[in-house]
Amino acid sequence: MTLQAAQKPAAGSKTLYGGKGTRRITVHDIAAAKERGEKWPMLTAYDAMTASVFDEAGIPVILVGDSMGNTHLGYDTTVPVTMDEMTLLSAAVVRGTSRALVIGDLPFGSYQEGPVQALRHATRLVKEAGVGAIKLEGGERSLPQTELIVQAGIPVMSHLGLTPQSVNTMGYRVQGRDDEAAHRLLRDAKAAQEAGAFAVVLELVPAELAAEVTRSLHIPTVGIGAGAGTDAQVLVWTDMAGLTAGKVPRFTKQYANLRQTLGDAAKAFADDVTGGTFPQEEHSFH
Numbered sequence: 001m002t003l004q005a006a007q008k009p010a011a012g013s014k015t016l017y018g019g020k021g022t023r024r025i026t027v028h029d030i031a032a033a034k035e036r037g038e039k040w041p042m043l044t045a046y047d048a049m050t051a052s053v054f055d056e057a058g059i060p061v062i063l064v065g066d067s068m069g070n071t072h073l074g075y076d077t078t079v080p081v082t083m084d085e086m087t088l089l090s091a092a093v094v095r096g097t098s099r100a101l102v103i104g105d106l107p108f109g110s111y112q113e114g115p116v117q118a119l120r121h122a123t124r125l126v127k128e129a130g131v132g133a134i135k136l137e138g139g140e141r142s143l144p145q146t147e148l149i150v151q152a153g154i155p156v157m158s159h160l161g162l163t164p165q166s167v168n169t170m171g172y173r174v175q176g177r178d179d180e181a182a183h184r185l186l187r188d189a190k191a192a193q194e195a196g197a198f199a200v201v202l203e204l205v206p207a208e209l210a211a212e213v214t215r216s217l218h219i220p221t222v223g224i225g226a227g228a229g230t231d232a233q234v235l236v237w238t239d240m241a242g243l244t245a246g247k248v249p250r251f252t253k254q255y256a257n258l259r260q261t262l263g264d265a266a267k268a269f270a271d272d273v274t275g276g277t278f279p280q281e282e283h284s285f286h
């Protein structure tokens with residue numbers, strides 16, 4: 001097999017990424033991908049336009065992350081993000097996609113009170129925004145929430161390791177470095193799986209530990225700053241495209257420099273207007 005053939009599955013083949021299917025991807029497709037040993041990409045999106053780009057690019061799973069607080073809403077952390085903000089932007093992402101599984105993050109304060117509150121807000125994201133699954137942070141501490149939401153028929157993605165909604169107690173440090181923390185993370189991951197989660201995000205954990213968790217679970221792991229041993233990888237789209245203002249985490253790879261490109265376009269437009277070279281005849285009506 002050529003390298004190209006190894007990397008690019010034939011059109012129509014049963015793969016999650018880049019497949020040509022017209023129906024929306026489900027959590028069952030994701031479970032099947034782990035059985036095939038297939039790795040898959042996930043990106044965040046926060047609006048219909050960007051989501052449609054990723055959907056057309058074959059990204060099978062799109063997360064409407066509460067990272068919107070940092071990237072789009074101008075907050076310092078994800079902590080202030082509200083259900084209204086999540087619902088509005090999640091609905092836009094669903095409208096912009098036809099094939100990707102869209103997952104909505106439950107924001108801080110929307111599930112910590114208990115399972116009934118969690119189910120109410122998960123249900124809102126499904127009914128009002130149309131997401132196919134929700135994500136919440138925490139293993140053991142979010143088990144009752146996970147169980148009740150799954151029982152209600154809503155797929156749940158768990159999120160372990162660095163959980164940014166706990167920044168005020170946790171900081172933004174690598175998690176699971178010592179033996180005790182590593183065992184706790186493994187326990188959390190197994191508990192999430194037991195409670196019915198369909199996948200687990202592992203954020204900012206040592207690569208060896210993330211690989212061990214991945215081998216120990218039958219549901220897929222989605223890494224971010226967790227090395228190459230997870231089943232899937234997720235990045236915040238504005239980080240990977242070079243659009244985020246300011247510092248981006250070291251685990252991000254930058255695939256474009258949209259901040260430069262967009263800034264250059266804005267300057268070129270401004271120069272045209274101030275210099276009187278835009279609009280031209282072809283942009284005018286008589």
Ligand SMILES: Nc1nc(=O)c2c([nH]1)NC[C@@H]1CN(c3ccc(C(=O)N[C@@H](CCC(=O)O)C(=O)O)cc3)CN21
Pocket residue numbers: 066067070071078162164172173174204236239244248249250251
């Ligand atoms: N734009 C953006 N990208 C993200 O990845 C992201 C958000 N926003 N908002 C929510 C959380 C916060 N995240 C963060 C924030 C900071 C670090 C950070 O400073 N990490 C250090 C490493 C720390 C260590 O070595 O322990 C780094 O240098 O990357 C990591 C993840 C990830 N999430």
Ligand SMILES: CC(C)C(=O)C(=O)O
Pocket residue numbers: 044063064065066067068105159201203224234235236
């Ligand atoms: C980085 C991912 C996992 C996330 O939770 C977010 O974007 O909010």
Ligand SMILES: [Mg+2]
Pocket residue numbers: 065066067078105
């Ligand atoms: Mg999040």
